[in-house]
Amino acid sequence: MNTRHVTGVVRRFRQFATPTLPRVKAGFRTLYLQCRPTAIVERQRRISLRKWTDNICFHVGRAIGRVVGVGKTARRKMLIAIDATAPQSLLFEPAIRSLAQHNPEHKLHLWADKTACDLYRCAPYVEQIRELHAPARTTKPTAASNALSLARFGYHLGRSRYDRVICSLPLSPRVEERFIRHARANELWLLEHDIRPAREELLSTGRLVRHIPTIFASDDELATLAGLARNWNAQIDGDLPRIYPGDSATQLAYTLARAWRRDAADLGAGSLLAVAPCTSARAKRVGLAIWSEAIREIWVQHQALSILIATIEDPDAVDQLSGLLGETPHETLAADTDPLELAALITKIDAMIAADNLPAQLALAQGIPCVVLAAAHRRPLYTWAQRAMAILSTDTPTASDPAEIVSAYCRVANKTPKRQRGAA
Numbered sequence: 503m504n505t506r507h508v509t510g511v512v513r514r515f516r517q518f519a520t521p522t523l524p525r526v527k528a529g530f531r532t533l534y535l536q537c538r539p540t541a542i543v544e545r546q547r548r549i550s551l552r553k554w555t556d557n558i559c560f561h562v563g564r565a566i567g568r569v570v571g572v573g574k575t576a577r578r579k580m581l582i583a584i585d586a587t588a589p590q591s592l593l594f595e596p597a598i599r600s601l602a603q604h605n606p607e608h609k610l611h612l613w614a615d616k617t618a619c620d621l622y623r624c625a626p627y628v629e630q631i632r633e634l635h636a637p638a639r640t641t642k643p644t645a646a647s648n649a650l651s652l653a654r655f656g657y658h659l660g661r662s663r664y665d666r667v668i669c670s671l672p673l674s675p676r677v678e679e680r681f682i683r684h685a686r687a688n689e690l691w692l693l694e695h696d697i698r699p700a701r702e703e704l705l706s707t708g709r710l711v712r713h714i715p716t717i718f719a720s721d722d723e724l725a726t727l728a729g730l731a732r733n734w735n736a737q738i739d740g741d742l743p744r745i746y747p748g749d750s751a752t753q754l755a756y757t758l759a760r761a762w763r764r765d766a767a768d769l770g771a772g773s774l775l776a777v778a779p780c781t782s783a784r785a786k787r788v789g790l791a792i793w794s795e796a797i798r799e800i801w802v803q804h805q806a807l808s809i810l811i812a813t814i815e816d817p818d819a820v821d822q823l824s825g826l827l828g829e830t831p832h833e834t835l836a837a838d839t840d841p842l843e844l845a846a847l848i849t850k851i852d853a854m855i856a857a858d859n860l861p862a863q864l865a866l867a868q869g870i871p872c873v874v875l876a877a878a879h880r881r882p883l884y885t886w887a888q889r890a891m892a893i894l895s896t897d898t899p900t901a902s903d904p905a906e907i908v909s910a911y912c913r914v915a916n917k918t919p920k921r922q923r924g925a926a
Contacts, residue, residue, distance in 0.1 A: 555645075564660035567657040567659065582601070583612075583634055586673075588863075589860050591614060593724050598610070604734050604735060608666075623748070625746050660686070667690050689711075724742075745868060755846030758847060759851075769807060775806040776811055776865070777811065780857030789902075790819065799908045814838075820834055853915040858875070871916075874893050
């Protein structure tokens with residue numbers, strides 16, 4: 503075939519294909535759009551728009567912070583950012599305290615969620631406490647509040663410079679990513695929940711990033727955090743969490759506890775029993791009817807006046823339990839009670855029965871005998887206080903037996919078990 507024949511074939515192909523290809527392409531595009539769910543298209547469009555808006559708010563706040571921070575007197579500071587829930591955040595206390603003690607030339611800043619900030623509010627070794635921007639776990643924030651929170655987060659991240667930033671943010675990967683990229687720090691320590699060995703990397707900006715594994719594989723999470731403190735040469739094995747309630751919370755707690763003791767004396771009760779129930783998925787085996795039956799038995803056998811403590815995670819549980827108790831004497835405490843005031847109140851009671859929540863940790867940290875109803879995988883949060891506690895696993899039928907709860911209460915409170923009603 504010579505050149506003339508090849509040229510003719512190409513020309514005829516172009517004459518045929520040129521008007522046909524656009525129609526074929528349009529046909530495939532129409533078929534693709536018809537097969538693709540509209541909801542997915544709209545959802546991805548909203549997600550990309552939300553990410554774009556979040557980035558704009560964060561970087562505007564960060565830019566303003568950088569400008570405001572120009573010319574500020576340089577002070578040696580360290581930052582700890584944790585997103586642990588309230589029961590677990592209390593276990594960080596010995597490690598955070600040891601970090602401040604081993605670095606007295608640095609000012610220590612703490613960024614955490616609201617409840618954790620309230621718990622550390624009066625700690626003498628923390629100079630500044632700030633609420634960490636993190637995805638809400640209970641209620642969905644509005645677009646305006648989320649934008650404002652991101653701008654505030656970017657502002658404070660851009661304004662301050664730290665010698666070292668320590669992050670434990672397994673529940674907030676996006677926040678952790680922003681710390682890695684934009685924190686003004688010489689060193690960045692990332693506490694990672696994996697099995698890879700500790701390692702270091704030097705970023706192009708000159709920042710040193712240390713990846714520190716913190717696997718809570720043992721049966722004692724407090725001991726695992728003590729191992730973390732060895733990275734700054736601190737030996738805190740056996741050191742228990744400390745709570746600093748402050749004078750105001752202590753005075754309020756004294757006044758309220760005195761009123762409870764007066765009511766208990768009028769009723770003929772000899773002790774106060776705090777009860778912190780929960781009806782969430784973590785305690786689904788233990789219904790409120792079981793809680794109420796156990797409280798009645800403890801009242802009948804040991805004349806202990808129950809104080810029902812509501813929690814932020816389940817504020818309606820106390821109202822429902824109070825209705826089930828009926829004529830059984832009891833008091834109630836609202837869910838909006840300040841955590842430090844709650845901690846001071848717990849020191850005034852004699853024992854506690856609680857679900858897997860903050861009141862249980864506050865009681866154990868202060869040496870109050872406590873019965874904890876928790877799932878098996880949450881056991882490491884409490885085993886550090888075995889001498890003053892009993893754990894009933896909600897994964898087994900044992901915790902759903904009121905008699906077992908009463909028996910556990912007798913063990914931790916040094917009460918003599920008595921024969922229950924209806925027993926032969």
